[in-house]
Amino acid sequence: MLVDPSCCWLGAGEPGRATRDFARLPRQPPGHQACRIAPPREWGGSMQRGRAAAAGGASQRCCWLRLATMVSICWLGLTILLGAEADRVSGVVWTMDGQQYQGELVLGSAGLQVARAEGQPIQVPFTRLDRALLSLGPDLAQFGPLQGGWVGQDVGPVDVAGWAGQAGSAFALRVVGNGSEESTEAFHLVHQQAQGNAELVARLLRINGPDRHTRASVTVRESLAAGSPLALVGVSAGGPLCFQARSEWGKKTRTLALAQLSLPLWLRLVKQGAQCTGYFSTDGRQWNLAASTNLVMGERFYVGLALSAHGAFNVAQAQFDQVHLMVSGLRGEYFADPHFGTVACVRVDAPLQFAWGHRPPVESVPADRFSVRWTGQIEPEESGDYTFHLDTDGVARLWIGGQLVVVHQPGRTRSSASSTQPSTVRLHAGQQYDLRLEYEKTGGPGSVCLAWTTPRRQRRVVPAERLYCVPEFRAQPGSAIASPPNSSIGTAKGVWLCTGSFLAGQVRALDARQIKLAFRGGQELAVPTSKAAQVVLQVIAQATSPHPTRPGALLRNGDLIEGVFRRIEGRHVQLSSVLFGLRTLSLENVAVLCLRPAVPSPATFEVRTLEGSVLRADSLRADPMGLQVDEPAVGSVRLPLSALAEIRRITR
Known part of the structure; x- marks a missing residue:
């Protein structure tokens, strides 16, 4: 989340009056000291107190410097506003009536404009907007x-x-x-x-x-x-x-x-x-x-x-x-019938040496009637003639390099597909050959073992390091677009507000009065503790949703230690409860501090940034400098289009 340092105190003044620009700002050089610009009524007051001439001269020069600084800042802001090019990103937009548009997005006065590869640009006002995914590049729709x-x-x-x-x-x-x-x-x-x-x-x-x-x-x-x-x-x-x-x-x-x-x-x-x-x-x-x-x-x-x-x-x-x-290994497809009909499971197996008995080989597959197809490649240890063997109770067929090598049926085994086909296969070192093995079980104890006799070794199980496969399924282009990470608690460090919005940032300080968040470039933001519901200190692998309703500390292992937050001292946090009194926990074990329940305020839109922030708002406004989000707790926030990940309508 990118913050204008001139608006670092949330809650100061009347809510919704000031607009906070979450824009890219240059990092100040080391040793830079922030300067508070005094209001005009203070400028003349110091000179009227009869200070020494030198002090008065220094004060006057400082006043002129402040005035010049203010004028420069105003002129710079006007120049940027008039001369800056509109922020453009690639994305996909869905409308309330089910239309989908993909292309380059730019903010208009009342919504989004989609510049398509073919045809005229499409205007999508916020009143028609259902969802927009942004900033993932021109090929977003395929992922x-x-x-x-x-x-x-x-x-x-x-x-x-x-x-x-x-x-x-x-x-x-x-x-x-x-x-x-x-x-x-x-x-x-x-x-x-x-x-x-x-x-x-x-x-x-x-x-x-x-x-x-x-x-x-x-x-x-x-x-x-x-x-x-x-x-x-x-x-x-x-x-x-x-x-x-x-x-x-x-x-x-x-x-x-x-x-x-x-x-x-x-x-x-x-x-x-x-x-x-x-x-x-x-x-x-x-x-x-x-x-x-x-x-x-x-x-x-x-x-x-x-x-x-x-x-x-x-x-x-x-x-x-x-x-x-x-x-x-070999890619094993396990079917819930003996005729390779319904795939129940796919996994990588190596080596092929199984004795299931009367147990099912995998879950959701019957123990007495199933089939398995293994596919992949086999690479010989050295060049020469190889003889393959199948030890199994069911019907099995083995192909090497497209050639049917072994057919096994209960009570009958042949080393080749026909009497004229040799029982051995010549293979060359360093070359991989396609392998397919099909196994059908219709009764009795289940077992299968793939072995070979090599030019210099007696019969043994084909080792795993001689078998290879491509393990994954191929996803189809055009499937459902992958959304940004969800808004479950624990997916990003920062502060969940009582209104249901989330400000992503590193928590630098926390006490009963305020929470200090740090953002890109060392910028900081102070959030009143009274407006915060949860403080996320560490990202946890299994995010928690919905949010905890009781105050306390959510640990990294998922346990909730109930208690009212008191303070943080060094690397420890203190909680108090009627039952256990004052308790001290190590910050290394605390993922989330739960201060009070979050009561999401009614909202029409949810706006997510690339950096993990989630802002809920009743209305959206736009200008060439960014999207203005009216968040109930923090007022009006401006976000550049390039910082956004998603705009989503949550109520209709």
Whole structure:
């Protein structure tokens, strides 16, 4: 949330009189002292008190300086108002009558104007506006929720929950910078869990961020906790390609800066055993080695796309496409019937060595009648002739490289599809072959095992590191658009007002009188404690909704310690209750301070910013400088269009 420092005290004066500009303001140089401009009645008073001439002269010069400053500020504001170009962003707009328009958005006098690729601009007044999604780039409409096993999660102490959307093999990520003074990693990760080996390839199309510390990457890491061993190859906004690795828990990462390359750029990360190797390419065919490192991780690990940003409430966005993930194992589709009809579950299996007996292999699948289809690739250890074996109780068929190799039926097994087909298959080292195995169970104990006889080894189970698959489903373009993070409590640091609005920011100070919030560039805002319902100190993984109705402290583990807030001393918070008296809690364990119940005021619109703020309002107004939101608790707030994530009608 961006704040005009001249309007830092909420509640001063008459509500709704002053307009607070949440606009981009330059950071003041170190050592800058804010100057209070005195009203005119004070200017002459000091000279009439008969002070010394020198003091009077100094005071007069200061008065003229103040007057000149005021005139300059007014002239600058007028110049900006008259000469600034209208704020423009890309987005999608829905109207009350069900129409949808996509294009470049600009604020008009009474609503939004949509400049489409074809046709005349469309005027959508606020009276007709149902919903608008903004600031996610020109391809917003194609990104839906994550699918196919992909999961989005924040890693480390983020200030605002991250966001990700998917459209087939394309992904968009958005993250808000961490304002913590501690040197800890905090980013948004779109990942899948894997075991054995993995290879992730993605083309980075664009990355937008405030500085060179904004980084988009493909990565592998042992854990989702901050400080985990990791390896990544990525690109910084305005910076070079880099390879980064951390070999031990909690240690500093080692960074190797490479060439300065332009986007789009292909990134590739390969984990083979303990070795992790990064590559880059300008065309996706000819690969260049970035760097390699050895990482000792557990059997299971996480691989995915990451986006990080630094600096309090700095917004960064990145877009990948042609994302392709290969992991060890085979993609298993489990059907709730023996004829491959209804898919009940999809997962990655490795190795194929199961003895289910009379138990179901997965939930929602009958124990006695089901079928499974495994697909993927197999890579031989060395070149030569391989013989494949199926140990199973049901009907099973195995194809290697499109060739039917083994057919098994209860009471009868053949090593080839016909008497003329050889029982062995010649495979070449370093080459991957398509594999498909179908299994049908109609009764008896369930079991299946895939084994092979290699040129130099006797019969054994095919090891997991020789099996590969693409684990994810493909999401269809045009699916439901992924919304910004919801307004549940705990999705961003800041203050929930009693009216139901939320101000995203870092809590710098809190007492019985006021709450001080810090925003981008070190700007601060003072909120009267009497207008606050909850104070979010830490973002929690499982956001709480609805808001707690009893006063107390909501801990990071989800427990609520009831009590009335008294004070914060150092790194501790004090609560008092009739039953337990005065209690002291560590701030490290407190996620949310619940001061009083939130009673959302009646509102027509809900406006969300990229930095996590949520403002409820009865009416909206617009001018070339931004959207004016009339919030009951804080008055009129002006937001530049480029700072908005969503405008949504909540009552009709």
